[in-house]
Amino acid sequence: MKVILIMLLLQAVVQAQEFEILQKDKKFSQKSLVLKVGDSVSFKNEDSFAHNIFSLSDIKTFDLGSYSQGQARKVVFDKEGVVEVECAIHPNMLLKIEVKK
């Protein structure tokens, strides 16, 4: 039984994908993104100033803090639903992530 569970877990880990979203010119590189439960997104700052990416969505609440050019921070999306991602420093930045099963 344990072996099966471990196999299933390993399979899930192997299948999980990592996406990259850039922050450039005070914009996200995409306005929306569709991914599967278990996938992750790396938020990379390509601007010469700091960004502070966060989400207050029910299914995924996070705050990556302020980070400067060249730095990236990763978030794993572990529940199904829609997540709105914003930047605390640049109120016009918005990214919608749809997490599917």
Added chain:
Amino acid sequence: MKWRMLRSVFRVSMLVLALQACAAQASDKSIMPREIFPLKETALAAEYRGKLVFGRYCYLCHGVNADGNGRKAKMYNPRPANLLLSDKNDAYKALIIRRGGAAMGRSEFMPPWGEELTDEQIADVVIYLGSIRQPPSP
């Protein structure tokens, strides 16, 4: 014939009244902008601008009333500062806004706004915060 004349007199009277109303409104408008938009160099103008900057950038954590109860506040422990009761002086406030919390040994979630806001905007926010600060209870 008389009826036609009466009607004409009535129309002219209505026109005069309408013109008077328009003139009164126009003279009101000439006063309003000065009341709403005070001269740029005045402290009142700085406070007004500071309120706008605060409402765009700071409210997320510190709340629209600057009491520390913003939309993001629930995510943090300790919670964002209640700026109505802040005991920090203006120079300190300007510094923490410009450099961010981490550089000042405080919350890393307070961004370094010096990269986004101009010196004037930071000074305006400091003036606005001074204007809403509540006196310490005795």
